[in-house]
Structure formats: structure tokens, C-alpha cells
Amino acid sequence: xxxxxxxxxxxxxxxxxxxxxxxxxxxxxxxxxxxxxxxxxxxxxxxxxxxxxxxxxxxxxxxxxxxxxxxxxxxxxxxxxxxxxx
Amino acid sequence: xxxxxxxxxxxxxxxxxxxxxxxxxxxxxxxxxxxxxxxxxxxxxxxxxxxxxxxxxxxxxxxxxxxxxxxxxxxxxxxxxxxxxxxxxxxxxxxxxxxxxxxxxxxxxxxxxxxxxxxxxxxxxxxxxxxxxxxxxxxxxxxxxxxxxxxxxxxxxxxxxxxxxxxxxxxxxxxxxxxxxxxxxxxxxxxxxxxxxxxxxxxxxxxxxxxxxxxxxxxxxxxxxxxxxxxxxxxxxxxxxxxxxxxxxxxxxxxxxxxxxxxxxxxxxxxxxxxxxxxxxxxxxxxxxxxxxxxxxxxxxxxxxxxxxxxxxxxxxxxxxxxxxx
Numbered sequence: 555x556x557x558x559x560x561x562x563x564x565x566x567x568x569x570x571x572x573x574x575x576x577x578x579x580x581x582x583x584x585x586x587x588x589x590x591x592x593x594x595x596x597x598x599x600x601x602x603x604x605x606x607x608x609x610x611x612x613x614x615x616x617x618x619x620x621x622x623x624x625x626x627x628x629x630x631x632x633x634x635x636x637x638x639x640x
Numbered sequence: 641x642x643x644x645x646x647x648x649x650x651x652x653x654x655x656x657x658x659x660x661x662x663x664x665x666x667x668x669x670x671x672x673x674x675x676x677x678x679x680x681x682x683x684x685x686x687x688x689x690x691x692x693x694x695x696x697x698x699x700x701x702x703x704x705x706x707x708x709x710x711x712x713x714x715x716x717x718x719x720x721x722x723x724x725x726x727x728x729x730x731x732x733x734x735x736x737x738x739x740x741x742x743x744x745x746x747x748x749x750x751x752x753x754x755x756x757x758x759x760x761x762x763x764x765x766x767x768x769x770x771x772x773x774x775x776x777x778x779x780x781x782x783x784x785x786x787x788x789x790x791x792x793x794x795x796x797x798x799x800x801x802x803x804x805x806x807x808x809x810x811x812x813x814x815x816x817x818x819x820x821x822x823x824x825x826x827x828x829x830x831x832x833x834x835x836x837x838x839x840x841x842x843x844x845x846x847x848x849x850x851x852x853x854x855x856x857x858x859x860x861x862x863x864x865x866x867x868x869x870x871x872x873x874x875x876x877x878x879x880x881x882x883x884x885x886x887x888x889x890x891x892x893x894x895x896x897x898x899x900x901x902x903x904x905x906x907x908x909x910x911x912x913x914x915x916x917x918x919x920x921x922x923x924x925x926x927x928x929x930x931x932x933x934x935x936x937x938x939x940x941x942x943x944x945x946x947x948x949x950x951x952x953x954x955x956x957x958x959x960x961x962x963x964x965x966x
Contacts, residue, residue, distance in 0.1 A: 597662040598655040605729040606667070610676070614734045618678040620666055621766055622794050626643035626654055 642671030648765055649712045649790050650827040663763040664727035665710030675766045677708035679738035682731045683723055683758050686749050690941040692785050693916055695926060696875050696963030697804040697841050698753065699936060700943045703783060704746035706737070707758030708767065713787050714822040715810070717849060717887040724759040739771040743778050753803070757785035765794060772801035784840070788831035789823045795831055799838035804964065806843045806877075807832055811853035812862035820852065820887075829865075836870045841964050843875040845916070848893045848901055850881065859901050863908035872909050873962035878902055880917035895921070912962075928954040928961070935961060 609615045646653045646661050653661040655668040665677045687705045689698055709731050711724035718724055728734065737745065746754050754775050756768045761784055772782040781803040788795075788807045809832065810817060814825040835842050844866060848854045866874055878901045880893045898915045902923050905913045915923030919940055926936040933956050937945035947955050952965040 597651060598653050598659040599662060599664055599727075601658070601660045601664070601667065601727055602729055603658060606676075606727075609729045609734075613736065614680065615676040615728045616674070616678040616680055617669065618675050618766060620646070620648075620673040620675040621769075622647040622791075623644045623666075623673040624647065625671065626645050 642668075644668050644671065644673045646673060647791060648794050649762055650824065651712060652791075660727060661712075663710045663712040664725075665708065665763050675764065676728050677710060677764050678767045679736065679742075680728060680734050681706040681708050681737055681742075681767075682728075682733050682735070683707040683720075684735060684737070684745075686751060687755065688941045689753070689783075690938060690943070692755060692757065692783060692806050693845065693877050693879075693914070694783065694804055694806050694841075694843055695877075695914060695936070695938075696843065696912065696961070696965075697783070698781070698964060698966075699946070701753065702749070702751045703753040703755045704742075704749055704751040705755040705757050706742065707756070707761070708764045709759065710763040711760045712763050712789055712823075713760060716820050716885065717847070717881060717883075718885050719882070720758050721885045739767070739774045742771050743774045743780065746775075746780060747778065751780070753781040753783050755783040755785055757783070760787050760789070762786060762788075762790045765790075765798070769798060769801065772798070776801060787821070787823070788828050788835070790827070790831055792830060792834060795834050796838070799835065799840055802835075802838075802840045804841040804843075805835050806845055807835065809844050809846050809862065809866075811846070812858050812865065813853065816853050820849075829869075833869055836874075842870060843877065844870070845877040845879055846901075847879045847881055848897055849887070850890050850893055850897065852890070854893070854897050854901070856900060856904050859904050860908055863905035863910055866905075867909045872911050874910065875912040875914065876905055876910055877914045877916045878905070878923075880915075882917070898923070926961070928957060928959055930954065930959040931957045933957070 641657050643654055643656050646666055651662050655661055657668050660667045667674050667676050685705045686702050689701050689703050709726050709728045761768045775782050782801055784802045784805040786807055810821055817823045817825045878898050882892050883890055895918055902913045902915055911929035915921045924938040928935055933954050935948050949955055952961050
């Protein structure tokens with residue numbers, strides 16, 4: 555009986571360890587990743603390229619250059635530049 | 641592969657080539673960010689100014705109202721989600737209306753103003769900017785109906801072209817903004833202060849959703865903030881929620897909740913507090929803050945009685961009523 559309990563205890567500890575690590579991982583993901591998405595704006599979207607190009611060529615969408623942006627590299631190189639003059 | 645960082649709104653999306661910003665309509669093509677809905681509205685209507693709602697800005701005048709696809713907020717209760725939560729390539733209806741044509745059409749319809757509205761005009765910023773410049777040259781006014789989730793520099797540049805704004809303050813609670821709108825509160829507060837400082841005629845709308853943002857203590861804090869930062873003359877509209885889009889689990893706002901909110905805001909010192917989306921409610925009308933005289937009676941979007949003097953005063957006590965009346 556004692557050996558059975560000890561055996562069970564050993565397996566359970568391993569299981570609890572894996573479960574705990576998973577929960578911590580999930581908590582870290584929810585706690586840090588989501589605010590990062592909101593604050594730092596990594597929330598870009600994929601678009602349907604075929605439909606987009608078709609509408610663009612037909613003139614239903616505009617190719618006008620936007621104001622208020624900069625190439626990402628400029629920031630990484632610590633030499634932030636404006637995009638086209640707004 | 642050149643990634644770009646959009647600086648227009650507080651999200652500051654980092655967009656790889658071929659991708660769009662969170663708003664769906666600002667697209668990175670070959671390393672340049674493109675405003676894909678420039679001159680391509682998907683909604684065009686002539687509305688009364690009261691529908692915006694703007695109650696202290698040229699009341700009763702027709703306003704040419706446009707919107708394109710896309711939005712930088714993702715409100716669970718959005719009433720224009722077919723427009724706002726889609727990219728340009730997903731729209732069935734797209735009009736070709738570059739700024740000069742827009743101005744001509746607005747004037748042909750007898751409109752005195754253009755409203756950038758329905759979705760959020762922040763995401764078609766360049767279209768608003770260029771159209772607004774032309775509108776002013778043609779003697780038209782510009783009205784910006786927005787959630788004001790925009791960075792300060794672009795807003796400052798736009799303000800000189802704007803005549804009026806109704807700005808949504810969705811709740812006085814950052815958690816509500818994050819969970820219900822996918823945004824945050826502080827940039828909106830900053831934008832409201834900027835609009836006021838830049839001299840844009842400003843009215844504020846707060847949609848009251850049962851159990852989510854109808855707490856009277858929060859409403860009191862919001863009203864006090866508006867009084868302190870924007871002024872006691874700032875009209876505040878409490879609007880009734882209707883269940884729709886992804887928020888069908890909650891009932892429409894009871895009229896009693898709107899009444900209580902209105903009383904609370906008036907007790908906090910705001911002079912003009914309205915109730916919206918409730919047909920025939922006494923809170924649709926404008927009263928003199930000094931003697932309570934009925935100044936403008938509204939039923940729905942219609943003005944049924946207008947008692948202001950020509951220079952915008954109460955006919956009895958001669959109190960000047962804040963607004964743009966001419």
C-alpha cells in the first residue's frame with residue numbers, strides 16, 4: 555500500500571509540474587502579450603491579396619500614399635524619419 | 641521587405657509589406673503606406689445636423705455625410721459594423737468621389753457642411769484633410785464625428801480645418817475601453833482637450849450600456865472631468881444602447897438610467913445635457929441654464945420649436961447660449 559501511494563505521489567508531482575508550467579505560460583501570455591498588442595501596435599492584419607489587387611487595379615481602391623508613417627528600420631537604427639511630408 | 645510603422649493612431653501598427661494596419665484600410669504596398677480608401681467612400685447620405693448629434697452647431701441644417709470602410713476601434717456594440725469592421729476590398733459598394741467631386745456633390749445637394757462620420761474618420765485621415773481644405777475654400781463647414789483615438793500630431797494638423805466635432809467618450813474607464821472597444825482611454829481624453837484648445841466646437845456623446853458603463857459614480861467623475869477640462873458649456877449627450885453586433889446579450893438602456901445619468905451630469909455642473917435615441921424625450925430639447933426656458937424643442941431629428949434670438953440668446957433672460965448658431 556505504501557509503495558502504491560508513493561508511486562502515485564511521484565507521478566502526480568510530475569503531472570502537477572507540467573500543468574503548473576502550462577498555466578504559468580498561459581498567464582504570462584495573457585498578461586504581457588495582449589497589452590503589447592494594444593500598446594505597441596503589432597496588430598497588423600493580413601488581407602486577401604487577390605481581391606485587394608483586383609479592386610486596386612479597377613480603381614475601387616486608391617493607391618494614394620498615406621501621411622504619418624515611417625519605415626520600421628529608421629526606428630531600429632535610432633534615426634527616426636518622418637514618412638512623406640504630411 | 642520593408643515594414644512601416646503607422647503614426648496616425650495610438651496603436652502605431654508595425655505593418656509588413658502586403659499587410660494592413662489594424663484599421664484594415666492603411667496598407668503597406670512595396671514599403672509605402674497607402675490610404676486605400678482615399679476618395680472611395682462606401683456610405684453617402686444627407687442627414688440633419690441633429691443626427692450626428694450636434695445640437696449647438698447650425699441646428700436644422702443639412703449635412704453631407706460620408707464614410708469609408710475601416711475603423712481603428714472594434715466595439716462589440718458597433719452599429720455600423722458592416723462598414724467599420726471590413727477592409728475596402730470586402731465592400732460591395734464603393735463610390736468614386738475624390739475631394740473636388742465630393743465638394744461639388746455636397747453643394748449640389750444644398751448642404752452647408754460635410755460630416756466625416758459613421759465609421760471613424762481617423763482612418764481616412766488624408767481624405768478628410770484634403771476634402772476639408774477644399775470645403776473651406778468653397779464656404780462649407782467640416783464636422784468630425786469620431787471616437788478620437790488619434791495621435792496628437794495628426795490631430796493638431798487637422799484641427800485648423802475642423803469646425804465642429806461630436807466625440808464619443810465611450811466610458812470614463814480604461815478597462816471598458818480595452819475590453820469593449822479594443823482601445824484605451826487616455827488618448828481619447830487627450831484628443832478631447834486638444835479639440836477644445838484648438839477652438840473646434842465640441843459636443844460629447846456617451847452611449848450608456850446596461851451594467852457595463854452606467855455606474856453613476858463613474859458618470860459623476862466623467863461629468864466633473866468634462867466640466868474641468870472642457871468647460872461647463874460643453875454639451876453632453878447620453879445615448880441609448882440597442883443590442884446589436886456582438887453585444888446582443890444585453891437589453892436596451894432603460895429610460896430611467898438615462899434620466900439618472902442626465903441628472904447626475906447636470907448636478908455636476910454641466911449646462912447642456914441631452915438624452916439621445918429616445919423619441920420624444922424632454923432631454924432631446926435645449927433649455928436655458930439660467931431660467932429653464934425652452935430654447936429649442938426637438939422631436940427625433942426634427943426641430944419643432946426654435947426660440948433662440950438671432951445672436952443665440954435666451955429670449956427672456958438674454959443669457960448667451962454657447963454654440964454656433966449662424
